Amino acid sequence: MTVRWKKSTCPYCGVGCGLMIETENDKIIHVLGMKGHPVNNGDLCALPANYPQLFTAEGRLTQPMIRRDDKLLPVDWDEAVMHIANGLNRIIKKHGPNAVAFYGGAANLTEEYYLMNKLMKAAIGTNNVECTARLCMASSSMGFLSTFGADAPPTCYDDIEEADLFFIAGNNMAVSLPVLFRRVCAARVKNNTRIIVVDPRRSETASMADIHLQIKPGTDVALNNALAYILLKEGYVDETNVELYTTGLSNLKEVVAAYPPARVAGITGCAENQIIEAARIIGQAKAMLTFWFQGYNQSTQAVFKNNTLHNLSLLTNNYCRPGAGPLSITGEANTLGCRWVGALSHLLPGMRMVSNPRHRQDVAKYWDMPAGKIQATPGRSILDIIHGLHIGEVRALWVLASNPAASLPHTQWVEEGLSKAELLIVQDIFHPTETSMLADVILAGAQWCEKTGTFISSERRVELVEKIIDPPGMAKSDCEIICLVARAMGFQKEFPYTSSDDIFEELKGITRGRICDMSGVSYERLRDKVGLQ
Structure with a gap:
């Protein structure tokens, strides 16, 4: 029997409480408040006591699925990734880049937001990137x-x-x-x-x-x-x-x-x-x-x-x-982080705006791409994305760690819009959800403590959340999934990363000289320590 304790950060609101995670034989068994942490000093709300059961809860996704003959069937990763890549490329070629869109939760890791933002706004060339921060913040x-x-x-x-x-x-x-x-x-x-x-x-x-x-x-x-x-x-x-x-x-x-x-x-x-x-x-x-x-x-x-x-x-x-x-105080764990790396349709990384020519030029130069590739007008808000699905102007939607069929207003209208998508990709840790039941492809992601990355709390504190246990079955980290799809679409050069550390090193550089400058932060400075502010 091997018992270990590891520092982490709470993933369920924007306060950013420090946690100590107890594992036994690679299973999370207890979650306690971290004494001495500047946010909570060992104090906690009622949520963390229930965290361990989330890792073994019924309905946990363990492998990808593809809809065939109106049934969602298990497949391997190669088949799922190529199905998505071919579908997205086909839609982009026929209808243009603005026919695809992304919608994520506001509790994703900063690195995940950065990757999806780069894939959509730089590689594909659309500003149709939204997250649940649109609803709350x-x-x-x-x-x-x-x-x-x-x-x-x-x-x-x-x-x-x-x-x-x-x-x-x-x-x-x-x-x-x-x-x-x-x-x-x-x-x-x-x-x-x-x-x-x-x-x-x-x-x-x-x-x-x-x-x-x-x-x-x-x-x-x-x-x-x-x-x-x-x-x-x-x-x-x-x-x-x-x-x-x-x-x-x-x-x-x-x-x-x-x-x-x-x-x-x-x-x-x-x-x-x-x-x-x-x-x-x-x-x-x-x-x-x-x-x-x-x-x-x-x-x-x-x-x-x-x-x-x-x-x-x-x-x-x-x-x-x-x-x-x-x-x-933000309602979700990384709402501030998603805004800082530009995960809304009017934003670019480093607290920049897509409507600002200088901002577009700076980001394009950093990403080594033509400045004209980044569109000068904001993309669709999430409700505009659903409207676009209804009228056929949006053909593909990738949903990550969110359940818009349950959380957006006018749920019947939202469900009808999602059902009209040519390609609905749902990347989550549980199935079924109201949204995953409508999906054409389901991707099995890893959750908190099964992957490594950063949160940025409501007081601008950058905290490292490290992988403590393996995800179940064939599930993968969300960063790895995004990179696999991006490379399969033909963007190998733009997505060379081998770890979340690689991604963070790139994303922090794009903040250099900005008011949200994180260029002095590193995983090494954050590891096993209280986050930097």
Whole structure:
């Protein structure tokens, strides 16, 4: 009997808790929190205790499958890979590169996103690359980009202990992010940190608040503008300093003039004096840390909610100081990583945009390809991809570690679109799922602890997740599968990698000189250590 313990990182949300994995005879038997880890210091939520059973759960895929005579039948890897490569090449030749698309989960490893992005945008020549970050974090991303110029929170979890005010909106943090919320509660006790919660519900988090602004759903923008109105009117804003570091203050004043607290009380359902009191607490705070989540991000006003919340930080100089600034927590383990390597239809690796000629030129040069190969217009969003399947403009879709037939809105419409694909490739660890049942080809992938790669957490911490056990049967790592298909399509030169380390060494180079510069990071620096930030 051989018992081993190995460091890892939790794969199920964007917090990035450190884990210690116990294996016995090459089976995972226990998962514990890693003591001393800067994120969780041994603390965990309820999920990790259930991880070991996922590796032996019923329905685990162990080999590829191809649909024949309306039945999914097991095949070997050579047959599956050539079937996909020939099918994709045939569709591209007949209908053009924009007839194919990719959709992935936001818990894939950074290396997997990078490979698929390179295959689609460089080798094939389409920007139809999407992931589930489109559903949960695209609005937060655009809020950061349009307000601060960069898609990443400038804060970290250690700011929790430095803040004297927490502004929490759009989430029941006590339930959905218990590890971080316990840090919030401990900081409140130790530092007498105040808490403002904005939530239509009387939640567990709201019960801990000094002020609970129980707004009517959808009125966050009006509330934020009213708070800005009071901050400006009562002299809490150093306008000279704000104008030194921002633009648009005069325009903001014109906008918020229409949102006096008396009017906004009627809009939000909150008492006027409560809104005024909340604004004064914000104005008097020395370090305000703002948290917001899917109650903000999944909304028709989502970007404006983000913008107006960030305005409060900028007006009060709660930015780029210890304990102060915006901190969004992603719902999946690598949502930030997928955005940084460009796994959305409008992005390129290194926090670049496909619409920017200089960005396209930089990436094309790095990938040693003609600049014109990267299309200048964004590809389809995931809902546009499904629409494209309906009308025949998209003919092939490759789905990796996601179940869009269950997770996208209007499931019947989504299922009908997926069923119209000439070639639906589903790469997953379980079958059947709502999506895999519709597949033409199923690829058996490896899951967390069965492969090696990196996650990037919500506080920009790069963590190495190493292979601890082998995947079952004939299942392969997702990086290996992508490379096999790419080479079979004729892209041997572009995909020469022999390990995930090789892939990371290339992808980190494309971030050099960018705000997300990871060029100094290596697997060796990350191995058996706490991730770098």
